[in-house]
Amino acid sequence: MTQPLAKPPKKDPVARTRQPTLPPGWRSRAALGLTAAAAEGRFELQVCADCGAVQYPPREVCGGCLSEQLSWRAVDPSGTLLVSTTLHHSNDLYFRERLPWRVGTVRMSAGPSVVAHVHQDCADGAPVRLALKLDRSGQAVMIALPERNTPNMEDDKTLRETSCDPKFRRxxxxxxxxxxxxxxxxxxxxxxxxxxxxxxxxxxxxxxxxxxxxxxxxxxxxxxxxxxxxxxxxxxxxxxxxxxxxxxxxxxxxxxxxxxxxxxxxxxxxxxxxxxxxxxxxxxxxxxxxxxxxxxxxxxxxxxxxxxxxxxxxxxxxxxxxxxxxxxxxxxxxxxxxxxxxxxxxxxxxxxxxxxxxxxxxxxxxxxxxxxxxxxxxxxxxxxxxxxxxxxxxxxxxxxxxxxxxxxxxxxx
Known part of the structure; x- marks a missing residue:
């Protein structure tokens, strides 16, 4: 279970101050549809109007029938966490200063498999629910959350990085x-x-x-x-x-x-x-x-x-x-x-x-x-x-x- 955040101590004026850095923010124009949904708290993916296949990652044509008729719709966010791993090294400065960091693969009930950031209360092989969140670069990312809310789950490091929770903030x-x-x-x-x-x-x-x-x-x-x-x-x-x-x-x-x-x-x-x-x-x-x-x-x-x-x-x-x-x-x-x-x-x-x-x-x-x-x-x-x-x-x-x-x-x- 997530440990509750402790009240931060007074800042040490001698210690190094971590500089603002951003995760990679480049996205295709099609992928910005995820950002539009995340900006308003919705969970939407592309759905093919011809064959009904749910698309991920976002693309210009359907991966099944090559139709260009792809519309953004609300889909079932549930799935199963197939496997996860915890990163202890990264070449990206943003993640390097926030290690360890957990990622995993989720098989969605709607069809596609998704690589997502993983909440620490999720277990491999267990049901999860996916959420679209905006990261610090302002772009949408997938986060796998527990199927049901757990105590102090909002204090998880991954969620704290994608939210602006007022807790401990003036x-x-x-x-x-x-x-x-x-x-x-x-x-x-x-x-x-x-x-x-x-x-x-x-x-x-x-x-x-x-x-x-x-x-x-x-x-x-x-x-x-x-x-x-x-x-x-x-x-x-x-x-x-x-x-x-x-x-x-x-x-x-x-x-x-x-x-x-x-x-x-x-x-x-x-x-x-x-x-x-x-x-x-x-x-x-x-x-x-x-x-x-x-x-x-x-x-x-x-x-x-x-x-x-x-x-x-x-x-x-x-x-x-x-x-x-x-x-x-x-x-x-x-x-x-x-x-x-x-x-x-x-x-x-x-x-x-x-x-x-x-x-x-x-x-x-x-x-x-x-x-x-x-x-x-x-x-x-x-x-x-x-x-x-x-x-x-x-x-x-x-x-x-x-x-x-x-x-x-x-x-x-």
């Missing part, structure tokens, strides 16, 4: 006074964060819920206004070297489209918080996160952006806010590319309409802040890149894939 919530920020802080504390830094964008405004959470010994408050470069820089100088997970909950949501609004001030404010705020945070905290991406058990692991499903499709009733979220999504993709070189995961969260004061006139279903917080913790543990929260977001996700023009017309009606 987190920064950029806007701790928002409903989502308060819920995320509580969820991260419950998930094992030893310390949560709670940003306060309005130090002059008292908030009983914020003050109550700040009384927890595991919470440290600090002034943090993402529209003020000096405020962001001061916060980074104070705690930047201690943050392993950053959750950007800063948001300015207002109603209104384009033609009827006679000023640009609200639009400017929304862009200042939702877009330029992320830019200030990235410039102040990003280098520190990347520098500590290989720093042992509590290495820097993730940057989380709480966006909106309307980042994908504009809601004219909140046109400028939707546009700011779309710009934030574009900026987040840039940040993801820049942080991938260090192995830091950038996670984008797309909830539907939130149940807070700025959505009073929005009819149900609305997403409770605690639901968003639970989805963020689960996504960090699963190591995914994109998560859609709530019925509206899930429906929009499906409809954008099926008929985006129809969704655009309905939102604008």
């Amino acid at each position: 987190a920064l919530i950029t806007d701790g006074k928002s409903a989502v920020g308060l819920a995320v802080a509580r969820a991260l504390l419950d998930a094992g964060c030893p310390m949560v830094f709670l940003g306060d964008p309005q130090t002059w405004r008292r908030d009983p819920a914020y003050d109550g959470l700040a009384a927890d010994g595991r919470v440290q408050t600090l002034a943090l206004d993402v529209t003020d470069t000096d405020s962001v820089d001061r916060a980074a100088a104070s705690i930047g070297g201690k943050v392993e997970i950053l959750v950007n909950t800063a948001d300015l949501e207002r109603e209104g489209g384009l033609m009827q609004r006679k000023d640009v001030n609200t639009a400017r404010d929304a862009l200042d918080v939702n877009v330029l705020g992320m830019m200030r945070l990235a410039q102040a905290f990003g280098p520190g996160l990347c520098a500590r991406a290989a720093d042992g058990v509590n290495s820097a692991a993730a940057w989380v952006n709480v966006l909106s499903i309307y980042a994908h499709m504009n809601l004219p009733a909140r046109g400028m806010w939707s546009a700011s979220k779309a710009a934030a999504l574009s900026l987040a993709q840039c940040l993801r590319a820049e942080m991938r070189g260090a192995g830091v995961r950038v996670l984008n969260v797309f909830p539907g309409p939130l149940d807070h004061e700025w959505e009073q006139r929005t009819p149900p279903p609305r997403v409770a802040p605690v639901t968003v917080a639970a989805a963020i913790v689960k996504a960090l543990r699963d190591g995914v890149e994109d998560v859609y929260v709530g019925d509206v977001a899930q429906e929009f996700r499906a409809r954008m894939a099926e008929n985006p023009k129809g969704l655009e017309r309905e939102l604008g009606a």
Whole structure:
């Protein structure tokens, strides 16, 4: 059974610091279909439309009938671990610094045989379930997991390398006074964060819920206004070297489209918080996160952006806010590319309409802040890149894939 992780000791300032390295990241264009599934926590393989054969590894034509009609579908992830071995030597720097490392061959119930990383609780000849995970290079890898969950299985070295589990990692919530920020802080504390830094964008405004959470010994408050470069820089100088997970909950949501609004001030404010705020945070905290991406058990692991499903499709009733979220999504993709070189995961969260004061006139279903917080913790543990929260977001996700023009017309009606 997996031994539970022990609380990491204080870092020895004299000892060598392990530099961020990445596993081999080259993939064919066909193999990027695995990455697309892993990024959202799905298990999909290519299935031939003509003969029904499940393909692995991904390819351009069917290995059985040479058909080009290969579509990505959810398949049965179960199988049997035929044999495994433990590597004690590797020519690759990433694996050499993480030896010993276990790999094995799994015969899938769906047909193909797969070479996969193997969880330490799996036994040769026993049933296992395969999972697609993103490694530190941002590419999909196969991991063989026990058929049923085992105690402390999330503390396995292989899973820890492909997840951003909050356990023993300190987190920064950029806007701790928002409903989502308060819920995320509580969820991260419950998930094992030893310390949560709670940003306060309005130090002059008292908030009983914020003050109550700040009384927890595991919470440290600090002034943090993402529209003020000096405020962001001061916060980074104070705690930047201690943050392993950053959750950007800063948001300015207002109603209104384009033609009827006679000023640009609200639009400017929304862009200042939702877009330029992320830019200030990235410039102040990003280098520190990347520098500590290989720093042992509590290495820097993730940057989380709480966006909106309307980042994908504009809601004219909140046109400028939707546009700011779309710009934030574009900026987040840039940040993801820049942080991938260090192995830091950038996670984008797309909830539907939130149940807070700025959505009073929005009819149900609305997403409770605690639901968003639970989805963020689960996504960090699963190591995914994109998560859609709530019925509206899930429906929009499906409809954008099926008929985006129809969704655009309905939102604008």
